[in-house]
Amino acid sequence: MSKHVVAMVREIPPGSRKLVTVRGRPIAVFNIKGEFYGLLNRCPHQGGPMCEGVLTGLIESDEPGTYQYSRAGEILRCPWHGWEFDVKTGQSYCDPEKISVRNYPVEVAPGQRVVQGPYVAETIPVTVEEEYVVVDV
Amino acid sequence: MSQSLLDRPSVPGTRLGLIDCDVHHAMRSPRDLDPYLAQKWRDHLGTYGSRKPVPFTGTSPYFKSAPALSRKDTWPPNGGPPGSDLAFLQEQLLDRYGIECGMLHLLSMTGMDQRNQEFGAALCRAVNHWQHEVWTQKDRRLKAAIVVPGEDAAAAVQEIEYWAGNRDFAQVSMVTHTIEPLGRRRYWPIYEAAAAHDLPIGLHTSGFNGHAVTPTGWSSYYAEEHHEVAISQQALVTSLVCEGVLARLPSLRVVMVECGLAWVPSLCWRLDQHWKRMRDEVPHLDGPPSSYVKSQMWFTTQPMDEPERPADLSKILEWIGWDRILFATDYPHWDFDDPETAVKVKLTETQRRMIFRDNARAAYNL
Numbered sequence: 001m002s003k004h005v006v007a008m009v010r011e012i013p014p015g016s017r018k019l020v021t022v023r024g025r026p027i028a029v030f031n032i033k034g035e036f037y038g039l040l041n042r043c044p045h046q047g048g049p050m051c052e053g054v055l056t057g058l059i060e061s062d063e064p065g066t067y068q069y070s071r072a073g074e075i076l077r078c079p080w081h082g083w084e085f086d087v088k089t090g091q092s093y094c095d096p097e098k099i100s101v102r103n104y105p106v107e108v109a110p111g112q113r114v115v116q117g118p119y120v121a122e123t124i125p126v127t128v129e130e131e132y133v134v135v136d137v
Numbered sequence: 138m139s140q141s142l143l144d145r146p147s148v149p150g151t152r153l154g155l156i157d158c159d160v161h162h163a164m165r166s167p168r169d170l171d172p173y174l175a176q177k178w179r180d181h182l183g184t185y186g187s188r189k190p191v192p193f194t195g196t197s198p199y200f201k202s203a204p205a206l207s208r209k210d211t212w213p214p215n216g217g218p219p220g221s222d223l224a225f226l227q228e229q230l231l232d233r234y235g236i237e238c239g240m241l242h243l244l245s246m247t248g249m250d251q252r253n254q255e256f257g258a259a260l261c262r263a264v265n266h267w268q269h270e271v272w273t274q275k276d277r278r279l280k281a282a283i284v285v286p287g288e289d290a291a292a293a294v295q296e297i298e299y300w301a302g303n304r305d306f307a308q309v310s311m312v313t314h315t316i317e318p319l320g321r322r323r324y325w326p327i328y329e330a331a332a333a334h335d336l337p338i339g340l341h342t343s344g345f346n347g348h349a350v351t352p353t354g355w356s357s358y359y360a361e362e363h364h365e366v367a368i369s370q371q372a373l374v375t376s377l378v379c380e381g382v383l384a385r386l387p388s389l390r391v392v393m394v395e396c397g398l399a400w401v402p403s404l405c406w407r408l409d410q411h412w413k414r415m416r417d418e419v420p421h422l423d424g425p426p427s428s429y430v431k432s433q434m435w436f437t438t439q440p441m442d443e444p445e446r447p448a449d450l451s452k453i454l455e456w457i458g459w460d461r462i463l464f465a466t467d468y469p470h471w472d473f474d475d476p477e478t479a480v481k482v483k484l485t486e487t488q489r490r491m492i493f494r495d496n497a498r499a500a501y502n503l
Contacts, residue, residue, distance in 0.1 A: 046478040052210045079209035080473055 001136050005121035009108055009131040012036070015073070019051040022137045027104055029133060030055075030087050032074060038104035038135050039076070039090050048080030050101055055087065105136040154237035155476055156497035158437045159341065159394050159465035160230065160279070162272055163205070163220035167246045169271075173263035181256055188252045190316070191345035200359040203471035211469030219469035223275055230468045231278055234476045237494070238503060239279050240307060240465075241272060242341045242394060247284045249312045250344040258292035261285055265300060273305035280307035280501070282339050287311030287319075290326040297327070301334035307501045308337045308392065312344025319373050320380030328382055328389050337390035337435075337500055340373065342366040363472075370396035371404050374430065378408065381421035383429040392435045392500055395467060399442040402456035405430055431458050435500045437465035438492070439474040447481040454482075454492075463500060464493045 006020040006029060017030045019041055026041035028051035041051045057072040076087040084093040090103035111128040114121065119134060126132065164170070167187075171179050199206055205218045211229060213222035220226060231239060248260025261284050268281040283300045285293035293311065300306050309331045317323065319340070331338050349355040350365040352372070370393055377383055377391060408426035416422070422429075436457065444450055454462055464480075467473050476493070484492065497503065 046473075046475045048208070048475075049210055054209070080471065080475075082203070082471070 003107075003109075003119045003134045003136050005109075005114055005119050005124045005126060005132045006135050007124065007133045009133055012133060015055075017051055019049075020135065022104075022135055025137060026051075027135060027137070029106060029135065030076070032087060035088075036106035036108065036133055037088050038106040039085070039087065040102035040104070042101070043078040043080065043083060044092070044099050044101055045078065045081060045083055048078040050076060050078060050085070052079040053077050054079070056084075058084075058093070107134050107136070108132065109134045155234055155464065155493050156238045156240070156501075156503070157230070157234075157236050157466050157468070157476075158240045158392065158463040158497055158500075159439060159467045160226075160239040160241050161220045161244060161468065161470060162223075162226065162241050162268075162279075163218050163243070164246060164267070165217040165221045170246065170260070170263040170267055173266040174259060178256060178259045178263075181253075185253075187246065188256075189250050189345045190252055190347045206471055207469045208471055208473055223272065226468070227276060230466065231276070234466075236278060238497070240339070240497075240501070241268065241279055241281045242310060242339065242343075243268065243282075243284060244341070244343055247310075247312075248286055249284050249310070250288070250314075250346070251286065254286065254289045254292065257286040257289060258296070261292075261296050262299070265296065265306075269303070269305055280503075281305055282308045282310035283336070284310050285327060287324065287327065288316055290323060293327045294330045297330040297334060297336070301330075301336065306336070307503065308339040310339045310341065312346075313340050313342050313373055314344040314346045314348070314350065314369065316346055318376035318380070320376030320378070320382050322380075325382065325385075328386055332386045332389040335388070335502060337392050337502075339392045339394055340370070341394035342370055342396050366395075367397040367400060371400055374401075374404065374434065375408065375426075377434075378426045378429050379419055379422070381419070383433045384422050387433070390433055390435070390500055392437065392463065394437045394465065395439060396436075397440065397442060398436050398438065398457060398462070399444075399453050401430070401436060401461075402453065431461065435461050435463050435496065437463045438480070439465040439467040440472045441474050441479045441481075443481070448483075450480075450482040454488075459488050459491050460496055460499070462492050463497050 004022045007018055012018045012031045014031050014034055017028055020027050027038050028041045030037045039050050041049050043050055053076045055073050056075050058070050058075050059067055061067045074087055076085045085101050090101040092099040109132050111126055111130045114126050114132050115128055207219035211219035213225040247264055248257045251257030264284050273279050273281050283306045285296045350369050356362050405427035412425050
């Protein structure tokens, strides 16, 4: 595993996402209310591009006629068949034990620290004034 | 440690020249048909619009979370709905997957289930000209279906006669949710014309007839409806067989599109069982119902059934018959099957060639 600088923080404001490629892997980086999460851009079902999925909430029900809505904006639906995944962990709703989208740790690092290394910043010019999104791959 | 389904071996090498038996092209607007419609019908379209045997024509039973029923990544960058831009369809489907031949099925503004019969016939003619000029003449990999107004057999036959012999058209298409079951004699002239011109009938689940899709009434949820189209297609297969359409026209070929697969063996078993006991009610059948299904019908894969144990799919496909199965993506629709990942079972080289290419060549006489 190594840490890769993929974007400036201000490029991915809350509620948005960016598709990046790290060590040949397409990774969708999401900003959920200021926290960053990285998922492989490939649904485990048939390979749909997760970065183009809709973020929605979790709807659950104890019996017909009732429902609870929670976790608004934290459930990612594949843009092809609509399978639901927890954007924070990559776990599927349909079979959480077995089916997940591969997830990658993402952190925010200040330019001051990035400049010192050992971060990999092949495509992003780094300055000490900025904050950066760093993916661990 | 999570397990990804994609970590399992996928189906490699669709590069051998895949034939996709369900591709959806689309119009940017019904006005795309204007060049092919007489002024009277252009005016009619603008003044009265489409009139189908269904209430609430401004809506449909299909779900709204995938606009235009489509994958979210299939909206063309240059505008228009999914499937309306040839260049983008080539890039995202034909070139991307190395597709040798794509069978087009148009689902909207086809004229196939219009109540106004003359308008329906005019629309079908216009749609077929549009398919020919805008699609099949521009990319030889694409083959159209002659769309016909199924409830008006005379007009349907005229439409078949008009295009027969044009190799841009590989089949005849009509809606499947019809006023009567499709085996009834009012539809027979259409089958006779198709068989006479060596064209299969492609039956993509579609259309409105005012009845619920299920025989037990209207369902509440789209999750139900999406499955029930498969049940309606079972009734259709049963009708085509039991009414004697296939027995009477041994050269007729029928392709069932987008209605699932796993039900085919059990339907055949049950029909054969009934035939053994009640054969004298349907003496026009020379053999068990399954014999007609196994020699004159084909079934497209999408949406591919996904058994709990993926390997069980092999048994199902074997029961149906490896030679009966045609691969289809349903591009650009939301329940698209990816040629490289949808068939989650190991196939022999021969099986792979059959499903992805050779069966289609036989079914469509390509």
